[in-house]
Amino acid sequence: MDHAADAHRTDLMTITRFVLNEQSKYPESRGDFSILLNHIVLGCKFVCSVVNKAGLAKLIGLAGETNVQGEEQKKLDVLSNEVFIKALVSSGRTCILVSEEDEEATFVEPSRRGRYCVVFDPLDGSSNIDCGVSIGTIFGIYMVKDDHEPTLDDVLQPGKNMLAAGYCMYGSSCTFVLSTGSGVNGFTLDPSLGEFILTHPDIKIPKKGKIYSVNEGNVRNWDGPTAKYVEKCKFPQDGSSAKSLRYIGSMVADVHRTLLYGGIFLYPADKKSPNGKLRVLYEVFPMSFLMEQAGGQAFTGKQRALDLVPTKIHERSPIFLGSYDEVEEIKALYAAEEKKA
Numbered sequence: 001m002d003h004a005a006d007a008h009r010t011d012l013m014t015i016t017r018f019v020l021n022e023q024s025k026y027p028e029s030r031g032d033f034s035i036l037l038n039h040i041v042l043g044c045k046f047v048c049s050v051v052n053k054a055g056l057a058k059l060i061g062l063a064g065e066t067n068v069q070g071e072e073q074k075k076l077d078v079l080s081n082e083v084f085i086k087a088l089v090s091s092g093r094t095c096i097l098v099s100e101e102d103e104e105a106t107f108v109e110p111s112r113r114g115r116y117c118v119v120f121d122p123l124d125g126s127s128n129i130d131c132g133v134s135i136g137t138i139f140g141i142y143m144v145k146d147d148h149e150p151t152l153d154d155v156l157q158p159g160k161n162m163l164a165a166g167y168c169m170y171g172s173s174c175t176f177v178l179s180t181g182s183g184v185n186g187f188t189l190d191p192s193l194g195e196f197i198l199t200h201p202d203i204k205i206p207k208k209g210k211i212y213s214v215n216e217g218n219v220r221n222w223d224g225p226t227a228k229y230v231e232k233c234k235f236p237q238d239g240s241s242a243k244s245l246r247y248i249g250s251m252v253a254d255v256h257r258t259l260l261y262g263g264i265f266l267y268p269a270d271k272k273s274p275n276g277k278l279r280v281l282y283e284v285f286p287m288s289f290l291m292e293q294a295g296g297q298a299f300t301g302k303q304r305a306l307d308l309v310p311t312k313i314h315e316r317s318p319i320f321l322g323s324y325d326e327v328e329e330i331k332a333l334y335a336a337e338e339k340k341a
């Protein structure tokens with residue numbers, strides 16, 4: 001018998017066991033949060049299986065509708081949204097759902113209601129669907145403040161009030177990254193078992209990075225600090241080597257690489273889009289939460305991203321997130337600009 005291999009096997013940690021272990025730290029917990037997370041994981045497994053078959057099943061292509069941001073919806077966006085709404089409502093633990101694909105928030109009917117609000121982007125990076133490049137799902141979880149009738153104010157809260165956040169990336173493997181507020185852990189789906197296994201325990205983002213990630217096609221519309229930072233990445237004046245540019249165009253994939261390898265991901269404001277492109281509740285907040293939990297930073301150009309208080313569910317914000325030192329540089333450039341003004 002190979003004892004080393006056997007020991008390795010007994011170390012296997014499924015996401016279900018991981019979440020139950022976390023729950024046992026709170027003896028007063030009734031398990032509601034674990035049930036909710038299990039349903040989110042189920043939704044991700046479902047979307048993963050559909051995404052994997054997309055090319056074969058001819059599921060890709062336009063559904064002939066536009067979403068609230070006026071963007072074309074793909075069939076997979078519609079499907080993923082339906083899957084998540086079903087999974088979340090059937091958990092019996094949610095009361096308000098905010099999805100990128102729905103103009104209005106969904107208020108769960110009282111008989112199926114729980115205490116959690118979930119904000120999510122069911123399929124992020126949809127422009128990459130047709131060419132089979134990595135896409136993902138992003139989510140954040142809030143809890144309703146008191147015993148009251150849930151209102152939109154329960155989700156229009158700063159990101160620092162989130163209880164948990166995460167994403168699932170449908171890439172060369174299916175990876176689920178989660179933070180419940182005490183570090184970040186990554187799980188990889190074993191398709192033969194149908195289980196997510198802990199493969200990236202306690203992820204810490206490197207303090208510095210050699211990669212910057214931005215849509216450089218927008219360069220002519222950038223503000224001074226963004227343009228200066230990117231210029232420094234390409235032509236450093238301190239004798240260091242130039243940074244590499246990597247940009248996939250799926251936030252989940254670009255942020256995942258940034259989290260593991262270090263560096264910076266930016267979607268800044270520009271003259272055409274003064275609020276940037278990415279949505280505060282279900283893109284900026286969850287990714288900022290994960291970055292901070294992994295030891296990095298997230299900044300809007302004006303403030304710590306997680307301090308932002310959204311006033312609308314589909315609000316947008318510029319975002320700079322990643323390695324601590326890289327974001328520190330961006331912050332210094334914005335501070336210098338403000339001093340000049």
Ligand SMILES: O=P(O)(O)OC[C@H]1O[C@](O)(COP(=O)(O)O)[C@@H](O)[C@@H]1O
Binds near residue numbers: 121267277
């Ligand atoms: O094509 P651009 O302008 O670079 O934008 C890319 C960004 O847009 C997004 O695709 C928006 O997400 P959706 O696909 O959910 O609308 C992000 O994933 C990505 O970071």
Ligand SMILES: [Mg+2]
Binds near residue numbers: 121123124251283
């Ligand atoms: Mg998105």
Ligand SMILES: [Mg+2]
Binds near residue numbers: 077121122123124
């Ligand atoms: Mg989307």
